[in-house]
Amino acid sequence: MATLEDPLRLVIGDKAAKRLDSALELQTVGDLLRHYPRRYETRGELTDLASLHEGEYVTVQAEIAKVTSRPMRNRRGSIFQATVTDGHGQLVLTFFSRGRQDWRERQLAPGLHGLFSGQVSTFRGRRQLAHPDYELLGAGDATARAAEYAAEIIPVYPAAKEITSWQVADSVRIALDVLDIEDTVPRAIRDRHQLCGLADALRGIHRPVDRGDLRRASRRLKWDEAFGLQVVLAQRRIAATAYSATRRPRVRGGLLDAFDESLPFELTVGQQLAGATIADELALDHPMHRLLQGEVGSGKTVIAVRAMLQVVDGGGQAALLAPTEVLAQQHFRSITEQLGPLAQAGQLGGADRATRVALLTGSQGAAARRRALLEAASGTAGIVIGTHALLEEAVQFADLGLVVIDEQHRFGVEQRDALRDKAGEGRPHLLVMTATPIPRTVAMTVFGDLEVSTLTELPAGRSPIRTHVVPAAEKPRYLQRAWQRLREEAAQGRQCYVVCPRIGDGPAGDGRGGDWAEEAGDRDQADGAARPPVAVLDLAAELEAGPLAGLRLAVLHGRLPPDEKDAAMLAFAAGSVDVLVTTTVVEVGVDVPNATAMVVLDADRFGVSQLHQLRGRVGRGRHEGVCLLVTEAEAGGKSRERLDAVAATLDGFTLSRLDLEQRREGDVLGAAQAGRRSSLRLLTLLADEKLIGLARREATELVAADPALACEPALAAAVRVLLDRERADYLEKA
Ligand code: ADP
Ligand code: MG
Secondary structure, three states: OEOOOOEOHHHHOHHHHHHHHHHHOOOEHHHHHOOOOOEEEEOOOOOOHHHOOOOOEEEEEEEEEEEEEEEOOOOOOEEEEEEEEOOOOEEEEEEEEOOOOHHHHHHOOOOOEEEEEEEEEEEOOEEEEEOOEEEEOOOOOOOHHHHHHHOOEEEEOOOEOOEOHHHHHHHHHHHHHOEOOOOOOOHHHHHHOOOOOHHHHHHHHHOOOOHHHHHHHHHHHHHHHHHHHHHHHHHHHHHHHHOOOOOOOOOOOOHHHHHHHHOOOOOOHHHHHHHHHHHHHHOOOOOOEEEEEEOOOOOHHHHHHHHHHHHHHOOOEEEEEOOOHHHHHHHHHHHHHHHHHHHEOOOOOOOOOOOEEEEEOOOOOHHHHHHHHHHHHHOOEEEEEEOHHHHOOOOOOOOEEEEEEOOHHHOOHHHHHHHHHHHOOOOOEEEEEOOOOOOHHHHHHHOOOOEEEEEOOOOOOOOOEEEEEEEOOOOHHHHHHHHHHHHHHHHOOOEEEEEOOEOOOOOOOOOOOOOHHHOOOOOOOOOOOOOOOOEHHHHHHHHHHOOOOOOOEEEEOOOOOHHHHHHHHHHHHHOOOOEEEEOHHHOOOOOOOOEEEEEEOOHHHOOHHHHHHHHOOOOOOOOOEEEEEEEOOOOOOHHHHHHHHHHHOOOHHHHHHHHHHHOOHHHHHOHHHHHHHHHOOOOOOOOOHHHHHHHHHHHHHHHHHOOOOOOOHHHHHHHHHHHHHHHHHHHHHO
């Protein structure tokens, strides 16, 4: 009898276990049984051969149409070829051998059906599998498999190089036969939602008797995924309420009041509402735990600044954590500027109750760093802004009352906690801000331990951003027109971004650039593709010599030394650079209101939400913004459709749903959420919204009654596995 935690070797033997480990990284019975079939073949229904893609490892069901065998021309040995068909298309199976292959000829007789597994290649214009593995169906063999294949539905596992679908199926069969497990979802909940037992569900997903069986199994297993995750999140919420926090109620006549009076604009209704909620929560004696999500440009920063000032008025300090150095610098500059005399404590001209703003980044000089550390530790700095450098042990606060995390996508739960642990006893309040709006289910899953405030409107007086797709391949003249447009903007004293997916060959370049990791653009770049994506360094040189000659250009990318990065950003913000040629380092948060135009090269290489975020950099001031998405992707293709969608709407929620539909969920959840991604197999965040909501309710109720899951040992074990995986992913990245 085996449990899900047992190592596979005990159940299927050393050899098979090793193979599953090396091919698919499956180590326990649970790993194997949660390696679900990718799809199901219906017995007798042949695989559509036209759907196969070059280079893919596939398993197809097909009928043998004809076979040929001939000696090789230049060498000893023979070539045996079987042509298989789905009734329309054909696929050639090729086998080479040193000797004759009469036995294969007898085995692969025309008319037989079989499963064939291998990598798709093309030879002389015909699709083929070279040396496929195969399994003939119902060819009179009396093994257990024959019985399985007599069933209506044949599971097909994701194929890999070293292992075939039916080898996986063999191991699964053995594991299912000895499986003895407790259920992870409590009986009462199963009854309420008509869920079958876990063991039945695992049998049903791997060896379904019919489609109904499969549906029941998959619904139950989706529940497992949603429920496990929501239990973890509910536990985290409960744990958070157990902490105490210092109350920071609003103080009349303090820095916040002075700041509000100095604001050059009215807060939007959304900003006022979110601000009031936050102000109330800061006044409570347990930590606030809030996610502020909002449309690009909706004005999240000012809400954060107001919250920080309320805490400073209450005698505490606030830390603002930014994902990039560029963004930390920008926050530092703009907040210092907005506060004016309010941030000049101890300086000539500083206001009476003034505080100080400190900046801590990884790249600053020793003297600046020492000063910032001192200001944080002594409490002189009410506001401390920084990058990951804020998380280091050396950083101490006198009285940390609030942690603000900007553009949360890039930080994991552990990092949040690292910063919060600096608060001594009790915990600081926490405000997390997302870069772009996210669908409700993503919020519930990724940020499920936080309460949510949402900003949907943009401040009044914003001019809309117009977005156009520039089909560079079909209409090369349009690209010339795009550069012309930048010249016109510059002539009117306005500024532009040119965004490329790649940095390019610096002095240390290797032809493809060693910089691919920084950018999102390389994701689907196949080896040997026609040309590498456009690079910042190449394009800047070209523009300077040609279409943008005479304009003031600067480059910005992640490989620049930090002081040069900062200098470039400063020069651009100050208006002494007309065109900033850059990678996606400007993607999040950068705010230069005089920037009105953006050209994105190879725009098809970016995700939908990423493009939305990028174009949010322009049109932040009085002047209308324009964003030109340059692409060589074919009209009507999937990539072009995505770009057309970005051009067609300014609604970030619509686009983030689209993003989720089109891309792998892991990409959307972000690298910081890798653990959560790897636990989602059947669940899709969009389609299963209702199920996730139900699971969340049940999980919340269960955890409230039994926080440690003392009455649910199997569930507790499953939750431990989930947490371990999340932790392992985190360590791997660190
Ligand atoms: P995001 O939500 O994308 O982080 P920011 O906080 O950077 O947006 O705000 C974008 C710009 O809008 C900033 O220049 C900010 O000063 C300005 N802003 C914020 N709130 C308002 C408002 N209520 N009215 C006018 N401008 C505003
Ligand atoms: Mg922002």
